[in-house]
Amino acid sequence: RVNGQRLWDSLMEMATIGATAKGGCNRQALTELDRDGRDLFVRWCREAGCSIDIDAMGNIFARRPGRNPDLPPVLTGSHLDTQPTGGRFDGVYGVLAGLEVVRSLNDAGIETEAPLEVAVWTNEEGARFSPAMIGSGVWSGEFDLDYAYSRTDKDGKTFGDELQRIGYRGQTAAKARPLAAAFEVHIEQGPILEQEQKQIGVLSGVQGMHWYDLTLVGQPCHAGPSPMEGRRDPFMALHRILEQLYRLAEDHGPWARVTFGDIRAEPGSRNTVPEQLVLAVDLRHPDQQILNAMDHSFREIAAAAAAEVGVEASIRDEWRSPAVAFAPQCVAAVRESVADLGYSNKEMVSGAGHDSVYISRVAPTGMIFVPCEKGLSHNEAENAQPEDLEAGANVLLHAMLKMAS
């Protein structure tokens, strides 16, 4: 069993890096705070006897040797970056739970057959640099390194330059190696476990998600003398599209998700009808076929609303992460570990993307969820109970041991 107090203390120490006034964390990818968080993790791993390897994407791999160095390792990990108004657990819990597994095995003097690795994946959130999960994505072959390096933040800074600047552009190729298995433990970021009073989520997969930029181009004109009638006003299309997309979510049942995370007006002058609006759209559904139908409807809705008011709509596909099913042997290892430990549990699908989505393309992968307060995440008030975090780390320990011995 892991040491729950030590895990909690490490989480709280990491949470001081980028701590916000409202009790959350703002430690966005490839900032100086991200570097400080990485430095702390690397120091802790070295103190726990791990060797450190850093790849060209800044992914960090802390390795605890096994009896048989030729066996492929069992890997766990998650991310240290946060949302701009993020919490103390999203991602960082999966990383430090992995570290706690290593520390606990050290305490107990247990050697595994296969090596164990704890990974930190770069820029999982996708908040500063879109898309999400790009560190694990390049490693798994979904994205090119050049594509990743050329991604820009809102200030136009590139991923490659910022990675270099914080000193985490490593020598090792960002390329998958054979793994015996991969596991990731994470807070649920939704309300189900809490509502159903289950301590552990056994994940069968991850829902599909599509990201888009919808651009509405109208005709700038003066707010005063221009009659309402002749205007080609992007806001007139916007409200129709928002309303119909919320209705689209309703029409596709309780699992459909429609989110608008960002919007920008150009030129953005108070007394001028905007030339254009750019809206960030996030559509999700666990059933990829339903998500494809939503994708189709979204295009129709945008085109029809734009035509109705004489503006032009264009949709850029920013990112697609299709629905994922995890490897049966990893799901079984998690299920059996939960049973061994006697925790209440529920089989479920993740609503959020995780690095495991991309890892699962190149290695047998499984995930473990623990509850979080009111299901709140991507929010500074994000919270989780120490005993749940400990339980999740215990399940991780057992599942890793099953695959590594």
Place this chain on the structure above:
Amino acid sequence: RVNGQRLWDSLMEMATIGATAKGGCNRQALTELDRDGRDLFVRWCREAGCSIDIDAMGNIFARRPGRNPDLPPVLTGSHLDTQPTGGRFDGVYGVLAGLEVVRSLNDAGIETEAPLEVAVWTNEEGARFSPAMIGSGVWSGEFDLDYAYSRTDKDGKTFGDELQRIGYRGQTAAKARPLAAAFEVHIEQGPILEQEQKQIGVLSGVQGMHWYDLTLVGQPCHAGPSPMEGRRDPFMALHRILEQLYRLAEDHGPWARVTFGDIRAEPGSRNTVPEQLVLAVDLRHPDQQILNAMDHSFREIAAAAAAEVGVEASIRDEWRSPAVAFAPQCVAAVRESVADLGYSNKEMVSGAGHDSVYISRVAPTGMIFVPCEKGLSHNEAENAQPEDLEAGANVLLHAMLKMAS
């Protein structure tokens, strides 16, 4: 009569300063381009024998002496700043028409009893620094100098610092002096004169306008695992408010205007429901009582929509410019000048705010409109016909002479 070709040539030369790829102008207030435009104007005025005075707001007064230096001057003028995607005529036409009046009087060797002045008012557009018409507003006593100096642009730069930086913070107090009369000639920025095939608009006044910031505060949460039902999503309030405000405009007849020029999401992350949206709202009506009713409904609509979806709405009053009626003797001077010159014309109310709004509080004031192509303004494609611009300057010349002799 003025020299229409010289007026056109001066307009085209000024338009090279801040010229945009789409044929417009981006010469925003207190930028280096604004300074270049001012420098050119000052040089032209000196060449035309005027003395120059600059006040603490950067307002420029070019004075052509009269026979009787003790008489209060007859003033004309407008602004040289533009919208970010502005045109070549909005404001600059009124300034250069004033200069053309001086040049034409010089050519004809005509001396007036009263001195004449051509003014450039700082930051009329309100695009870079809100509110609009702040240069004439301080001069007329509507705003304090400190208030003006502390206004910030989107980068947090202050009006006062930027004015100092471009070297146009003058020694003279920004304070109204007695004027015999003030006139301003401007493109209509709307479609009426063109549609009715009239060459000159004789203005009786300016409609009322209110500016607001509407802030919608919700609860940030994760785009994936958070059920649609429990969300407190500012976008869910936004589309209701947009729709109902457009309906509000419809309900208040053809003269009501509702415009949303800018919007911003915080934290602005693709996979997070925003914590808040801030929307710039511009409401106008020529009848101040109807505008007040619209103001009232706006507050009710915002509060009800926010309550319906569990977000919080707050409204900040950014600026109010009540409906204005111009001085009967100035309206008459314009009307008579148009009659003398034989131009087709129409009496009308301005849909846009102008420096004359504030000047009219401290001096008898009148305005003259000329048509612009398709009524388009605050747009790089803004256009006007040389013969109409010449006609407007002729009316200005005659009206000024009536009041100055």
